[in-house]
Amino acid sequence: MKFTWFHLMPYRWLPADFRQRYHSVWVDLPNGIYDPERGHDLYNEYLDQLEYAEQCGFDAIAVNEHHQNAYGMMPSPNIMAATLARRTSKAMLLVLGNSIVCYNPPTRIAEEFAMLDVISGGRLIAGFPVGTSMDINYCAGQNPATVRDKYREGHELIMKSWHTREPFAFNGKYTKLRYVNLWPRPIQQPNPPVWIPGLGSIETWDFCAEHDYNYSCLSFSGYKKGEALLKGYWDRRAALGVDDNPHSAAFFQQVCISESDSLCEKEWWPHVDYFFNNCLHLYPGTSEAPGYRTAASLRAGVVAQVGNTSANHGKNKTWKELVDGGYIIAGGPDSVRQQIEELIKKLRVGHVLLGCQIGSSPAELVSRATLLAGTQILPKLRHIFSDFEDRWWPKPLAAARRAVPGHYAGAAK
Amino acid sequence: MSEPRSRMLALGSGRPTIEVIEAGQGPNLFFLHGAGGVAWAGALPILARHFHVVAPVLPGFGKSAAEGLELLEDQLDLFQHGFDVMEALGLEKPLLVGESFGGWIAGEMAALRPKEVGKLAVLAPVGLWRDDAPVTDLFGLEIKELLPFLFHDMSCPAAVGMSALTKLMSDKDDKTDEQVEQLIALLMGFRTAAKFLFPVPETGLERRLWRIRVPTLVLWGAQDRFIAPSYADIWAKNVRNAQVVQIERCGHLILQEQPEASAKEIARFAGV
Numbered sequence: 241m242k243f244t245w246f247h248l249m250p251y252r253w254l255p256a257d258f259r260q261r262y263h264s265v266w267v268d269l270p271n272g273i274y275d276p277e278r279g280h281d282l283y284n285e286y287l288d289q290l291e292y293a294e295q296c297g298f299d300a301i302a303v304n305e306h307h308q309n310a311y312g313m314m315p316s317p318n319i320m321a322a323t324l325a326r327r328t329s330k331a332m333l334l335v336l337g338n339s340i341v342c343y344n345p346p347t348r349i350a351e352e353f354a355m356l357d358v359i360s361g362g363r364l365i366a367g368f369p370v371g372t373s374m375d376i377n378y379c380a381g382q383n384p385a386t387v388r389d390k391y392r393e394g395h396e397l398i399m400k401s402w403h404t405r406e407p408f409a410f411n412g413k414y415t416k417l418r419y420v421n422l423w424p425r426p427i428q429q430p431n432p433p434v435w436i437p438g439l440g441s442i443e444t445w446d447f448c449a450e451h452d453y454n455y456s457c458l459s460f461s462g463y464k465k466g467e468a469l470l471k472g473y474w475d476r477r478a479a480l481g482v483d484d485n486p487h488s489a490a491f492f493q494q495v496c497i498s499e500s501d502s503l504c505e506k507e508w509w510p511h512v513d514y515f516f517n518n519c520l521h522l523y524p525g526t527s528e529a530p531g532y533r534t535a536a537s538l539r540a541g542v543v544a545q546v547g548n549t550s551a552n553h554g555k556n557k558t559w560k561e562l563v564d565g566g567y568i569i570a571g572g573p574d575s576v577r578q579q580i581e582e583l584i585k586k587l588r589v590g591h592v593l594l595g596c597q598i599g600s601s602p603a604e605l606v607s608r609a610t611l612l613a614g615t616q617i618l619p620k621l622r623h624i625f626s627d628f629e630d631r632w633w634p635k636p637l638a639a640a641r642r643a644v645p646g647h648y649a650g651a652a653k
Numbered sequence: 654m655s656e657p658r659s660r661m662l663a664l665g666s667g668r669p670t671i672e673v674i675e676a677g678q679g680p681n682l683f684f685l686h687g688a689g690g691v692a693w694a695g696a697l698p699i700l701a702r703h704f705h706v707v708a709p710v711l712p713g714f715g716k717s718a719a720e721g722l723e724l725l726e727d728q729l730d731l732f733q734h735g736f737d738v739m740e741a742l743g744l745e746k747p748l749l750v751g752e753s754f755g756g757w758i759a760g761e762m763a764a765l766r767p768k769e770v771g772k773l774a775v776l777a778p779v780g781l782w783r784d785d786a787p788v789t790d791l792f793g794l795e796i797k798e799l800l801p802f803l804f805h806d807m808s809c810p811a812a813v814g815m816s817a818l819t820k821l822m823s824d825k826d827d828k829t830d831e832q833v834e835q836l837i838a839l840l841m842g843f844r845t846a847a848k849f850l851f852p853v854p855e856t857g858l859e860r861r862l863w864r865i866r867v868p869t870l871v872l873w874g875a876q877d878r879f880i881a882p883s884y885a886d887i888w889a890k891n892v893r894n895a896q897v898v899q900i901e902r903c904g905h906l907i908l909q910e911q912p913e914a915s916a917k918e919i920a921r922f923a924g925v
Contacts, residue, residue: 377851378793385722385848413726525795529851531844535719538837 244300245293246593251310252600264523266309296614300332307379311519318352325360337367342380346394350401354426362427362636369437377529384529390414402431440469445476454632456490463583464566470587487590487630494595496570497609515599516554573616669721672710677701681747685755688846690714696908699916709738713845746771764864774870782855786881804904805876811909862891869895870922874903
C-alpha cells in the first residue's frame with residue numbers, strides 16, 4: 241500500500257454570507273474577495289503541510305489544477321510541485337494533473353513534467369485529467385464538443401515527445417508542430433508513471449487499460465459510494481482481459497483525524513461544513529457545458545449535471561450523515577485506520593489519496609492529523625497488497641546519485 | 654394547416670445523414686433553425702401556406718444523429734454543408750431564412766457563395782459582437798433562466814410550452830426514460846451550437862458581411878433581450894441591400910412569439 245497526502249488548497253477566507261451573495265465558488269466569483277496577503281500565508285502554510293507529510297512518512301504528496309475559484313488555488317500545479325521538488329527528497333510528487341487541452345502547444349506539459357522529473361531526481365507521477373467543465377470550458381474557453389478529441393491528440397503528442405530521441409513533425413488537428421524535440425527529457429524511462437483521474441466513465445477505464453495507466457477515482461462522495469465505481473472498474477478490466485493488480489487504482493478519501501473519536505466532530509465539523517457547502521457551492525449554469533459529456537455518459541447519470549470531479553452530493557448534510565455515508569472518514573487513529581482498511585479491501589485499491597486538510601481546517605489541526613496518520617495509521621496498513629508489483633510508481637535515482645539542494649549555495653561561503 | 658413531412662437525407666460517404674422537414678407548395682424557402690432545433694409551430698406552418706418550406710436539421714438535432722457532427726469539423730464545413738443540402742434537394746437560389754444560430758449560418762452562406770442564394774432573411778442572427786452589448790451566454794445559464802431572455806411575454810403560448818420542458822432540468826432523480834431522452838436531445842443540440850459558437854458567438858462574420866449582395870431582410874424583435882436589436886444596425890451598415898424591420902411586442906424567438914406578424918413580413922419581403 242502507498243499513501244499520498246493530497247492537497248486541494250482551498251481559500252479559507254470566504255465571507256460568512258458567501259452563499260447568499262454569490263451563486264458559485266467557481267468561474268465567476270469576483271477576485272476582489274481574494275486577499276493576496278492572506279493568499280501569501282495560505283500558500284506557504286499549505287506547502288509546509290505537504291513537506292511535513294513527507295516527514296511524517298507519506299509516500300507521495302499531491303497537487304492538482306483548477307482555475308478561477310476559491311475551491312483550490314492551484315491554477316499551476318507545476319509551480320507548486322517545483323517548490324516541493326526542492327524542499328523534499330523522499331516523497332514522490334503526484335501532479336494530478338495538467339489539463340492537457342488548456343496548454344498550447346501541449347508539449348509545454350511534456351517540457352514542464354520533464355523539468356519536474358529531472359529536478360526531483362525522477363520522483364514525478366504525471367497526471368492527465370480532462371479537467372472539469374468549469375475549468376476547461378468556462379474558464380479556459382475550450383470547445384466542449386471537441387475537448388475529448390483534443391485531449392486524445394494532446395496525450396499522443398506528449399507521449400511521443402517523451403519517447404522519441406530525434407526531432408519529428410506532428411500534424412494534428414488541434415496542434416501542428418514542424419519540429420518536436422523535447423529538451424529536457426524525463427529521467428524516468430520511457431516516461432514517468434501516468435495516472436488518470438476520473439469518476440465512473442467506461443471510456444476512462446478503457447483508456448487506462450489500453451495504456452496501462454493508473455485510474456485515480458476522485459470523488460467527494462467517499463468510499464462507500466465509491467465501492468460501486470471501483471466494482472465497475474474491476475469488472476471492466478476483467479472483461480478486457482487485463483490483470484487485477486490493485487496498484488492500478490487509486491482512491492481519494494477525505495479524512496478527519498483527531499486524537500480520539502469523541503473530539504472529532506467538534507474539531508472538524510466547521511471545516512467539513514465549509515468544504516461541502518462553500519468550496520462546492522456551484523452554479524449549475526456554468527457547471528457543465530453542452531458536449532462535455534457524451535450522450536452515453538449523460539444517459540448513465542443525467543441527474544448529476546455538474547462538473548466531473550465536483551459532483552456534490554454532500555451538500556446540506558449533517559456531520560452524522562457525512563460520516564455514516566462514508567463521505568468523510570472521521571475519528572481517532574484506531575477507528576480511522578479500521579475504516580481505511582475497509583476502504584482498501586472493499587475497493588481493492590493499492591493507492592489511497594488522503595485529503596487530510598479539509599475546507600477551512602487550521603494548520604495546527606492538520607499537522608496533528610498528518611502526524612497521527614503517519615505514526616499510528618499508515619504503518620499498520622502498508623503490508624496490504626505487498627505481493628503485487630506496483631508498475632505505477634516512480635523509479636527515482638538512487639539516493640547517493642541525487643543532487644542535494646543548497647549544496648553549492650553553501651559551498652560558496 | 655399543412656402537415657410537415659420528415660425524411661432522412663444521406664449526403665454521401667464522409668458526409669452526414671440528416672433529417673429534412675418539408676411542407677407546403679410554392680417558391681422554395683430554405684429554413685435554417687436555431688439552437689433549439691425545428692419546432693413545427695409558430696410561423697413555419699403559416700409560411701407553408703405560401704412557400705415550399707424545406708428545413709434541414711443539423712446533426713445533433715431532431716433525427717439527425719449527433720455523430721454526424723464529427724464530419725463538420727469547422728465552420729467552413731458547416732457552411733458548405735448547407736449548400737450540399739440545397740444541391741442534393743435541387744433547390745436553386747431559394748429564399749434563405751435563418752433564425753438566431755441559423756441566421757448566422759444563413760448570413761455566412763450568403764457571403765460565401767452569394768450567387769447561389771435568391772434572397773436572404775435573417776431573424777435576430779448571432780455572429781456579431783459588441784463589448785457594450787454582450788450577447789447572452791447561451792451556454793452559461795440554466796435553461797430555465799434562459800427563457801426570459803428568449804421571450805418578451807412569458808405568458809405567450811410558446812413560452813408556456815417551453816417552460817414545461819425546463820421543469821425537466823431539475824436535479825430530482827424522478828425522470829421517466831422519455832424525459833431523460835428529451836433532455837439529452839436538447840443537450841445534444843446545444844452541443845452542436847457550442848461546437849461553432851462556444852464560448853463567444855463571433856467568428857468574423859462582420860468582415861465578410863459586405864459580400865452579401867442579395868436583397869436581405871433583417872428581422873428583429875423590438876424587445877429582444879438575448880441579442881440587442883442594435884445589432885441590426887451593423888447589418889444595415891454593411892449589407893448594401895438590407896432592410897431592417899422590427900417586430901413589436903416580440904423577444905428573441907420571433908417566429909414563435911409573433912407567428913402572424915413575422916410570417917407576414919417574410920412573405921411581403923419575398924413578394925408572395
